Amino acid sequence: MTDQKKLMDIFATALEIPLSEINDNLKYNQDKRWDSTAHMILIAQLETEFDLMFDIDDIIDMSSFLQAKLILKKYNAALSL
């Protein structure tokens, strides 16, 4: 599974939305399904699946699918995202 697909699966599961709706424009202040609880679940799953521990400022700033990719790359440049 590619890193991109793994990331999309995590988003789909945490936010309970179809894979088809996961794109760079998905943002937490524009989609009602991405609430604070979904954000908490998302971060927990990202840290587990990518074996990372984010800095709290990066957690709070992870406001979109695009931002998630950028932050993940910051922690692991080898990820293909």
Added chain:
Amino acid sequence: MKLSGYGIELSEISHDKLEKIRAWRNHPEIVAVSLDKQLISESQQGVWFDSLAVRKDCLYLVISYKDEDIGVVSALSATEDDSDVTSPLLFAKVITPGIYIAPDCKYKSSVLAFCPSLVFIDYLFKQGQCLELNAQVFEYNESAIRYNKMLGYQEGLVDKEGLLTMTLNDRDFECAKQTLSKILRF
């Protein structure tokens, strides 16, 4: 009074913040999920603010993050004494908490929204004789129900107005706090 933790501060409401808070409270997004749907006038806000100086049965605090005001937390005593008078918060066995994050706050849908509750609920259980928090949430407010469950609240019954009662004790809160603290590493 000032409470702090998890990167946020909770402080007493000052006069200069009244209009900001009234605008938040009257925003359609907040009214939609509030038990009291009435819009608050400027004079009503003033009366409410003046009452805070003498009331012992409630507490309202402004939430701030990195010096920006981002919402309000509240606590109302839900216990009455033998004379059917509402007990002061200090002696209340049951307290009704509330929270809203400002509608225009860019962090409102982020994990930061849990931080004020972690600080405030911790304070409520430790400040007096509180044994239980009792929240009422509209059954259509799925986001708030999920949020409360993450904090350890248990679901109760839904009344004929569609209000779900959720209750939280200190043991369940401490358990939830441990879990949330694994992510909220301030």
